[in-house]
Amino acid sequence: MRALAESARRKESPLVVGLDPVPSRFPAELGGLPEPQATLEFCLGILDAVEPYAAAVKPQVAFFERLGPEGMEVYAALISAAKDLGLPVISDVKRGDIGPVAAAYAEAHLRLYGATAVTVNPYMGSEAILPFLGETRRQDVGGGIFVLVATSNPSSEEIQQTTQPPLHEVAARLVADLGQRDGDYLDAGAVVGATRPSVGRRVREILPEALFLSPGYGAQGGGEEEVLPLLDARGGGVLVNSSRAILYAHEKTPLDYRQAAREAAREAREDLRSAGVGF
Amino acid sequence: MRALAESARRKESPLVVGLDPVPSRFPAELGGLPEPQATLEFCLGILDAVEPYAAAVKPQVAFFERLGPEGMEVYAALISAAKDLGLPVISDVKRGDIGPVAAAYAEAHLRLYGATAVTVNPYMGSEAILPFLGETRRQDVGGGIFVLVATSNPSSEEIQQTTQPPLHEVAARLVADLGQRDGDYLDAGAVVGATRPSVGRRVREILPEALFLSPGYGAQGGGEEEVLPLLDARGGGVLVNSSRAILYAHEKTPLDYRQAAREAAREAREDLRSAGVGF
Numbered sequence: 001m002r003a004l005a006e007s008a009r010r011k012e013s014p015l016v017v018g019l020d021p022v023p024s025r026f027p028a029e030l031g032g033l034p035e036p037q038a039t040l041e042f043c044l045g046i047l048d049a050v051e052p053y054a055a056a057v058k059p060q061v062a063f064f065e066r067l068g069p070e071g072m073e074v075y076a077a078l079i080s081a082a083k084d085l086g087l088p089v090i091s092d093v094k095r096g097d098i099g100p101v102a103a104a105y106a107e108a109h110l111r112l113y114g115a116t117a118v119t120v121n122p123y124m125g126s127e128a129i130l131p132f133l134g135e136t137r138r139q140d141v142g143g144g145i146f147v148l149v150a151t152s153n154p155s156s157e158e159i160q161q162t163t164q165p166p167l168h169e170v171a172a173r174l175v176a177d178l179g180q181r182d183g184d185y186l187d188a189g190a191v192v193g194a195t196r197p198s199v200g201r202r203v204r205e206i207l208p209e210a211l212f213l214s215p216g217y218g219a220q221g222g223g224e225e226e227v228l229p230l231l232d233a234r235g236g237g238v239l240v241n242s243s244r245a246i247l248y249a250h251e252k253t254p255l256d257y258r259q260a261a262r263e264a265a266r267e268a269r270e271d272l273r274s275a276g277v278g279f
Numbered sequence: 280m281r282a283l284a285e286s287a288r289r290k291e292s293p294l295v296v297g298l299d300p301v302p303s304r305f306p307a308e309l310g311g312l313p314e315p316q317a318t319l320e321f322c323l324g325i326l327d328a329v330e331p332y333a334a335a336v337k338p339q340v341a342f343f344e345r346l347g348p349e350g351m352e353v354y355a356a357l358i359s360a361a362k363d364l365g366l367p368v369i370s371d372v373k374r375g376d377i378g379p380v381a382a383a384y385a386e387a388h389l390r391l392y393g394a395t396a397v398t399v400n401p402y403m404g405s406e407a408i409l410p411f412l413g414e415t416r417r418q419d420v421g422g423g424i425f426v427l428v429a430t431s432n433p434s435s436e437e438i439q440q441t442t443q444p445p446l447h448e449v450a451a452r453l454v455a456d457l458g459q460r461d462g463d464y465l466d467a468g469a470v471v472g473a474t475r476p477s478v479g480r481r482v483r484e485i486l487p488e489a490l491f492l493s494p495g496y497g498a499q500g501g502g503e504e505e506v507l508p509l510l511d512a513r514g515g516g517v518l519v520n521s522s523r524a525i526l527y528a529h530e531k532t533p534l535d536y537r538q539a540a541r542e543a544a545r546e547a548r549e550d551l552r553s554a555g556v557g558f
Contacts, residue, residue, distance in 0.1 A: 020379075020380070022379070060376075060380055062374070062376060062380045062381075062383035062384045062387070063380075063383050065383065065384065065387040066383040066384070066386045066387040066391065068351065068355070068387070068391055068392075069348040069349070069351040069352045069355070070348070072347065072348040072351055073348045076347070076348070092376075094374070094375055094376050094400075095341070095373070096373055096375060096400050096402070096427075097339075097341060097371075097373050098430075098432045098434070099432070100299075100301070101299075101339055101341045101342075102341075104341035104342050104344065104345040105341045105344065105345070107345045108341070108344040108345040108347070112345065112347055113347075121373075121375050121400050121402050122402070122438055123375070123400050123401070123402045123427055123430075123435075123438055123439070124427070124430050124432055124434065124435050124438070125432065125433075125434030125435050125436065125437040125438045125439075126434045126437055127432050127433065127434040127435075128434070148375075148402055148403070151377075151402075151403050153377045153378070153403055153404065153406050154404075154406070155377070155403065155404030155405045155406040155407070156402075156403050156404050156406075157404065158404040158405055158449075158453060159401055159402055159403070159404045159446070159449060159450065159453070160402070160404075162449055163442030163443060163444060163445075163446065163449060164442060164443050165442060166442075167438070167442060167446060170437075170438060170441055170442060171438065174437060174438070
């Protein structure tokens with residue numbers, strides 16, 4: 001995780017910009033292009049726009065997968081372009097399978113496509129997590145994984161909070177057991193939503209040294225204050241993701257989409273820092 | 280699920296052949312080809328070989344994803360070839376994300392690539408399941424989904440069986456709540472391993488009308504008898520997956536890999552039927 005932490009410190013920003021490209025929301029100027037090309041153009045524009053204010057970017061692979069093999073070419077090109085700009089890439093793949101299958105996913109996203117980190121689903125237990133850690137340790141370039149622990153969506157309660165102990169505590173303990181130090185943080189981090197402060201506080205107790213990736217900020221309704229319970233003892237340790245509020249900022253202004261996204265990213269970073277979300 | 284049930288009845292077979300192509304295990308005759316081409320050739324040979332005895336095939340998408348965009352072309356070609364042979368396709372994607380992201384995955388695998396059914400991970404709750412059901416209901420071609428409920432791998436216990444109530448019961452109830460009838464079964468089925476009979480029996484109590492997809496038969500160590508606790512009141516309702524024991528049967532015989540796979544599939548079907556696993 002040291003590559004992500006170093007980038008956040010260098011940019012003085014906990015902000016991660018999620019790349020969730022939805023062609024129907026692209027600006028009119030990209031309207032004439034086929035979807036894969038429009039997606040590439042749009043995302044390249046966003047990368048350049050947000051680079052000064054983002055610690056990392058987080059492509060959501062589903063929006064590339066729906067475009068077929070050509071979409072995966074776009075995904076590859078974007079990861080490469082982000083890294084050329086010095087932006088670490090957290091691929092939001094949420095893969096969750098075991099043994100040789102997990103190893104094949106790790107090979108695909110961490111080695112072939114070259115993401116710095118990936119998100120991982122823990123439903124099948126440590127066998128679903130260790131092959132990703134194995135690949136990241138083998139590479140030793142400061143990458144890592146973020147295990148889904150407490151997600152920010154409403155229906156997560158149906159699974160993650162209906163048992164004793166709650167599933168988010170079980171998953172957090174698994175992350176604590178499997179992670180190893182890499183710089184100031186474990187190489188296994190946690191996805192922890194900013195929408196349920198008491199849950200976030202509990203997960204932070206179990207994982208004092210883990211890097212958190214927190215969705216639910218911006219368009220999903222979370223505010224800066226709701227990130228505060230997730231912070232570590234040094235007042236940092238949380239990468240805060242915003243996707244739609246930055247990508248589609250142009251819908252609410254007459255600005256060019258790149259200028260609108262840059263301004264939205266700058267504001268998100270300032271709002272987070274002003275609220276006390278450091279790095 | 281009616282397309283899968285009809286195929287199983289027509290073939291008088293509960294057998295699903297998993298397509299987990301691992302190039303290092305391909306027969307020597309494919310050794311000279313680049314991995315994507317070898318993978319396509321190998322899998323096309325397997326499809327033809329097992330067609331008489333298999334109710335469906337189950338490509339494991341990770342083994343195609345690791346080959347990059349070209350691997351996704353192979354995945355597309357294989358799904359198309361299987362359907363041309365009349366074999367329904369269960370894409371083992373285990374995707375688990377919410378809302379528009381889940382809808383994008385459903386669009387990719389059920390619409391663009393054309394799988395009959397997919398596997399889905401329930402960690403994020405009903406929001407991760409409903410978009411897949413929405414796509415399958417919109418198409419109305421007798422497809423469906425299989426939600427991970429009780430998987431067969433050893434470390435699944437760390438997550439699925441350490442809480443009260445156990446997570447597999449919570450997930451099974453979610454499937455019961457969300458599934459709708461499609462022929463004799465719900466359109467939402469469950470992945471239930473054949474390696475823990477008491478767990479399987481409990482999940483069947485909660486889901487008397489669901490189709491189960493059961494891994495862990497053959498190479499993973501489960502036997503025919505261990506499938507029996509999963510059967511429904513009519514003595515059916517379970518699709519039993521075997522991957523490596525069929526794909527790599529040639530490693531233990533001097534036969535051509537296709538002949539070896541056909542023989543292994545024939546035997547697996549007979550062993551299952553003899554043990555009382557009907558359809």
